[in-house]
Amino acid sequence: MASEDNVKKRAPSPVLSPMVKLYLFSYNALQFLGWSYLLYQVVIHYASGKDSSSLWEAVKFTLMVFQNAAVLEVLHVMLGLVKSNVVITAMQVASRVMVVCGVLSVTPTAPRSIGLLLLLIAWSVTEIIRYLYYAVNIYTKVPFFIVWCRYTFFYVLYPVGVTGELLCFYAAQKFVKQHHLWSMDLPNVANFTFSYHYFQLAIMASYLPLFPRLYLHMVSQRKKIIGGESGRK
Numbered sequence: 001m002a003s004e005d006n007v008k009k010r011a012p013s014p015v016l017s018p019m020v021k022l023y024l025f026s027y028n029a030l031q032f033l034g035w036s037y038l039l040y041q042v043v044i045h046y047a048s049g050k051d052s053s054s055l056w057e058a059v060k061f062t063l064m065v066f067q068n069a070a071v072l073e074v075l076h077v078m079l080g081l082v083k084s085n086v087v088i089t090a091m092q093v094a095s096r097v098m099v100v101c102g103v104l105s106v107t108p109t110a111p112r113s114i115g116l117l118l119l120l121i122a123w124s125v126t127e128i129i130r131y132l133y134y135a136v137n138i139y140t141k142v143p144f145f146i147v148w149c150r151y152t153f154f155y156v157l158y159p160v161g162v163t164g165e166l167l168c169f170y171a172a173q174k175f176v177k178q179h180h181l182w183s184m185d186l187p188n189v190a191n192f193t194f195s196y197h198y199f200q201l202a203i204m205a206s207y208l209p210l211f212p213r214l215y216l217h218m219v220s221q222r223k224k225i226i227g228g229e230s231g232r233k
Helices: 018-047 052-068 071-078 086-104 114-139 144-150 154-178 196-225
Strands: none
Touching: 018 052, 018 114, 052 086, 052 114, 071 086, 086 114, 086 154, 086 196, 114 144, 114 154, 154 196
16 A cells, blocks of 8 residues: 555654664665666556566566565664654555565466556655655755655555555456465364455455545645645745
């Protein structure tokens, strides 16, 4: 699901050593470059006349590297390097990793969905802006244009990204069910049953209550940061 800005506007920033600042800047700068390269790959793929059927093969390595690297962000919060909510951060990262590693990389049907293109565009533009914002913010005040982009583009990018994710989940369902992927039936040694098909359906259903909350939170954040006095300084 699209990333939520869960940093409180007036929350005090942790005091960071020069080495930690350099690490966080490097992490965010590399993520910025990685997602920029991913968007470049998407553009070049279609500019060269290729169709959607081979898009996944063109981008999967880059996407898996830089999306899975976001797991470090949970560690950053746990260690107090970043002021955020560890539970919300973990849920956000896990949902993205689930789409990449639990849907796109394990079924042949999901990568052929139009949802892949939608989420690639939404995720990459969102992350380019987000990581640039974070990288600049470590050492200096973020220019208003970047702030404006961060708290405005989500109006379109969040619904597009969520639509893409759900379309990929939907496209994966038939294959997951037919091939009994990652599922376990009784009887077995562990005396445990699990249906990956129903698990994915449950995740899809969770978007219904979670996405409006996240989206409205970003609307509220935009009013505070851009609409408020601090956003004009």
